[in-house]
Amino acid sequence: CFVKSLGLFFWLLLARVNRRGGVDGVGRAVLVTGCDSGFGHQLAGALDQKGFVVFAGCLSPDGEGAQNLIRESSGNLKVLKLDVTKEEEVQRAKKTVQENLPEKGLWAVVNNAGVSDWAEIEWSNVEDFHSMADINLFGAIRTAIAFLPLVRAAKGRMVFVSSIFAFFHCLNMAAYSVSKRGLEAFADCLRVEMASFGVKVSIIQPGNFSGATNILKTKTALDLWVKLDEDRKKIFNRRYVEVAHDYFKSTCTTGFKTAEPVVTAMMHALTSTRPKSRYLLVSALDTVFFKLYPLLPTVLADSVFCFSSMYRTRAEMLFVK
Numbered sequence: 173c174f175v176k177s178l179g180l181f182f183w184l185l186l187a188r189v190n191r192r193g194g195v196d197g198v199g200r201a202v203l204v205t206g207c208d209s210g211f212g213h214q215l216a217g218a219l220d221q222k223g224f225v226v227f228a229g230c231l232s233p234d235g236e237g238a239q240n241l242i243r244e245s246s247g248n249l250k251v252l253k254l255d256v257t258k259e260e261e262v263q264r265a266k267k268t269v270q271e272n273l274p275e276k277g278l279w280a281v282v283n284n285a286g287v288s289d290w291a292e293i294e295w296s297n298v299e300d301f302h303s304m305a306d307i308n309l310f311g312a313i314r315t316a317i318a319f320l321p322l323v324r325a326a327k328g329r330m331v332f333v334s335s336i337f338a339f340f341h342c343l344n345m346a347a348y349s350v351s352k353r354g355l356e357a358f359a360d361c362l363r364v365e366m367a368s369f370g371v372k373v374s375i376i377q378p379g380n381f382s383g384a385t386n387i388l389k390t391k392t393a394l395d396l397w398v399k400l401d402e403d404r405k406k407i408f409n410r411r412y413v414e415v416a417h418d419y420f421k422s423t424c425t426t427g428f429k430t431a432e433p434v435v436t437a438m439m440h441a442l443t444s445t446r447p448k449s450r451y452l453l454v455s456a457l458d459t460v461f462f463k464l465y466p467l468l469p470t471v472l473a474d475s476v477f478c479f480s481s482m483y484r485t486r487a488e489m490l491f492v493k
């Protein structure tokens with residue numbers, strides 16, 4: 173019995189050491205979408221340094237971001253033209269990846285490409301929702317479906333870059349939330365289906381990193397105002413649109429100034445022997461709130477916004493009783 177216990181102890185110790193070792197990049201390829209800037213750009217460089225063969229999907233291969241990547245990386249990084257909304261570009265990228273795979277194959281796909289925007293639902297039209305979902309949701313689904321057979325063969329990883337707005341439904345973020353919640357539904361279903369093939373699926377949920385990437389779309393209060401028809405202009409007066417715009421801009425300045433926590437989480441999802449299903453990346457203080465928020469009954473979750481000065485200002489300015 174003592175010998176068996178000792179054997180079990182050493183087996184567990186060995187398993188722990190093995191887990192710590194992680195997955196190395198030698199002979200393995202990773203495809204990352206949206207590498208022109210931001211998280212994707214930095215991850216591509218970090219993977220290259222770890223010895224992975226990197227296929228860096230870029231919207232503009234001749235642009236500054238892609239060219240910097242080529243200049244700063246080893247010959248193992250290849251920039252591909254990849255607009256995730258275009259089936260023909262995804263298929264062309266797949267062909268290039270297949271023709272240039274290292275011996276251990278395509279280890280992972282990081283579905284990172286994305287855009288963001290903000291507006292109240294009544295300031296939006298269905299096209300705003302469509303165009304966001306086309307990139308953030310269907311772009312990722314299209315890429316995942318195309319590359320799954322290669323990742324399945326390598327028993328590798330699928331990583332999806334979502335957002336806290338997948339579950340935190342606040343003012344102005346509806347179109348983005350719809351795209352990211354859909355993305356998480358897809359990733360969750362994929363994780364369940366892929367488990368029997370040994371493919372692991374992770375979701376990255378960054379909070380506010382707008383100061384660390386190019387995600388912020390610059391638009392003025394006037395851009396928002398001119399989109400409104402006369403009826404809406406009466407309800408959402410010009411002053412309120414300006415206040416909403418200034419508030420949004422000011423909240424964006426409060427976030428992380430470096431993309432490092434996100435890139436570290438992505439790297440863990442790709443190289444740890446035990447990647448997490450979800451990586452929540454918010455400040456230590458916000459972690460408690462964002463862990464609890466999805467567990468709250470709807471009535472409590474909605475009442476959280478009573479504590480926001482912006483929601484009170486909105487009610488006063490729009491004369492909502």
Ligand SMILES: NC(=O)c1ccc[n+]([C@@H]2O[C@H](COP(=O)([O-])OP(=O)(O)OC[C@H]3O[C@@H](n4cnc5c(N)ncnc54)[C@H](OP(=O)(O)O)[C@@H]3O)[C@@H](O)[C@H]2O)c1
Pocket residue numbers: 205206207208209210211212230231232254255256257284285286287288307308311333334335336377378379380381382383385386387388
């Ligand atoms: N930054 C944050 O605060 C934050 C928070 C939560 C989640 N996220 C998510 O993180 C991911 C990366 O964003 P980021 O913050 O690193 O912003 P970013 O710097 O703008 O990077 C996004 C990248 O996606 C590319 N892209 C846009 N449309 C594309 C398309 N149709 N096909 C392929 N690539 C496309 C962009 O190219 P161009 O540069 O040429 O437009 C850019 O390279 C996104 O999915 C975003 O939703 C970001």
